[in-house]
Amino acid sequence: MTSIQFEQGMTIEAIGTACGEYVEMEWRPLYESMHEALTAAFAEIEDAAYGQYLDRLMPPLFEALEQAGYAFTDDVREDDFVIGGRLLFRQSLEKWGTEDNRSRVFWNVIRDADDRTIGTVLTEIPHSHLKFDIPRGPRVLAIAETTKSGITERIRALMEVRGFAQPL
Template sequence: MKKEFLIFQPDMAIEEIREVANRYIESEWRSIYESMHEQLTAAFVEIEDAAYGLYLDQLIPPIFEQLEDAGFSAMENLEEDDFVIAKRLIFRNSLEKWGAEHNRSRIFWNVIHDKQGNPIGTILTEIPHSHLKFDIPSAPVIYSLRESLKERIVQEIRLIKESG
């Protein structure tokens, strides 16, 4: 993985974090997808959507690891029944309401805190995927928001998806 694309600085704004994360995803998503496609196509037959978690377990963790190395925090306290993929994407902090069965969109959110514990904003991780077969029709995308409250995050996600 090309971690040289993942250089975060402790004083970065949420928009700068988004830009760095998207450059990394753009450079890596397809090669990981292609290298795992046969394995994940077979896994999809048995575990359906959970196959996407296996893919994201390879693509996404370096982003959060590098953020944390730069002094940011992206994880919240887990609840007993939380389901987490890619080490930091919590299903209760996601929405999936858009697209046809062959090209759905799930968006996860992570509030990002600085070294002092202050929220600087939220990164949204959009995962395009199919419910019919293992397929990621386009690159995952990171969005950024200045919001850090759940209700406002959900409103902003709806605005992004329903206006775009």
Template sequence: MNKQFPNFRQDMTIKEMGEAANRYIESEWKPLYEAMHKDLTAAFAEIEDAAYGLYLDGLMPAIFEQLESAGYSAMEKLEENDFVIAKCLIFRNSLEKWGTEDNRSRIFWNVVRDRQGNPLGTLLSEIPHSHLKFDIPSAPVVYSLSEILKDKIVQRVREIKESELKTGE
């Protein structure tokens, strides 16, 4: 399997970064899921939701590594009790409030900064998953936001999910 990598450039907007991340995820999520499914189904029986962290450890680091290679940073200073998966997804910077037990949605956020440390916007990573068995019912999705403050990011996450519920997406 030839792994594709997201292509980031120094002059990209946050929207373009999200589009590049989604192209990468679209090409890679399903083959990785199929390759890891048997092992992660067994892992889910033992460690439950932590099995999704193992999957994301295979899928998401390429996005953050390629952002870094292009001169961006998507990681913030860690606090003592932070739990991080997939290189840059910090659990305190996430919400999981939507969906049924067999199709839940957790959304992580990462504020992206340029070489000088200036915030450019935020990338949201939505991870659909089941709490009943190891299953990722649809592709993870990356959204891009202009917001950079936690309360505004949380507000936008809620707006996105409420909008989806209304339109039935």
């Protein structure tokens, strides 16, 4: 696993860059090591197989943020469906792509150690609904928006203006 370092005082853009570098380095080796097992799991549990993958990929990133004193503005509720430790389905959109190359974007609003909201980290997860397949690497981007309406507007603009399958 790649070591990921965060420290207080980082801008949301620097946090997004560090998150993106971690995901870029780690996603494929983990995907390849889990592919056979998750392909079999997909036959039984379908999309939940992606949750098993993200449960291994994302926690080191979120733990490193928290260890550096950053926090998430939304607490995990008892009725939340959560994958990867902090990816909440109520804080996501899935509208782009075809059934074999779909894209879901999660968001996490981040606070610093002084409890100031500093921005939002977006995590795009490409996936297939037909078989276990991640057609291209997950991507991470930081944005300044922190309200649900601002975040969802920005996600739509990023995905629709740049086009599906283009980097966020």
